[in-house]
Amino acid sequence: MNKPEKLSDAQRSTALAELTAHGWQVGEDRDAISKTFTFGDFNEAFGWMTRVALIAEHMNHHPEWSNVYKTVKVTLSTHDVGGLSALDIAMATKMDRLAG
Amino acid sequence: MNKPEKLSDAQRSTALAELTAHGWQVGEDRDAISKTFTFGDFNEAFGWMTRVALIAEHMNHHPEWSNVYKTVKVTLSTHDVGGLSALDIAMATKMDRLAG
Numbered sequence: 001m002n003k004p005e006k007l008s009d010a011q012r013s014t015a016l017a018e019l020t021a022h023g024w025q026v027g028e029d030r031d032a033i034s035k036t037f038t039f040g041d042f043n044e045a046f047g048w049m050t051r052v053a054l055i056a057e058h059m060n061h062h063p064e065w066s067n068v069y070k071t072v073k074v075t076l077s078t079h080d081v082g083g084l085s086a087l088d089i090a091m092a093t094k095m096d097r098l099a100g
Numbered sequence: 101m102n103k104p105e106k107l108s109d110a111q112r113s114t115a116l117a118e119l120t121a122h123g124w125q126v127g128e129d130r131d132a133i134s135k136t137f138t139f140g141d142f143n144e145a146f147g148w149m150t151r152v153a154l155i156a157e158h159m160n161h162h163p164e165w166s167n168v169y170k171t172v173k174v175t176l177s178t179h180d181v182g183g184l185s186a187l188d189i190a191m192a193t194k195m196d197r198l199a200g
Binding site: 042043046049050053056057062064065066067068069 | 142143146149150153156157162164165166167168169
């Protein structure tokens, strides 16, 4: 996988328009995006996390996330570039798709 | 499984003496215990979470937890009793054992 690069202004505004329409929020105090996913129960929430974890390992790009029973709050940012990269946009899109 | 009950003062002090010796901290603003587990990498951290998740489903007692790469911060408390119960002590002990 190529080394991630920070998004350009144009890439950023296209990607964020799409993601914010799907419930993602841009960080106020850091260049990151967050979303809270709510499932039917713990089984569904952790099942989703497990599918995402396998993708994260494959991408070598890992979310920051917290789980309380049926909710999972996710924050995505790319440590190596100090902000949002294409990896975060790809991960957010995959998370949404898996959450159905 | 029996309905959980809040720990008595005696049960509490015995259990907490043991757990705080293993790195658990008692909540300052709520009746809960917390610990941050650090693993070798994401694979180990999420592998541990998966084993804990299966136990949590079996016990019908779920942690609040957050994961950032190789660290997992856990908080345990029993919603139904508004504080610590024997379920939290049992879960904390299992988590420590699985973390090795």
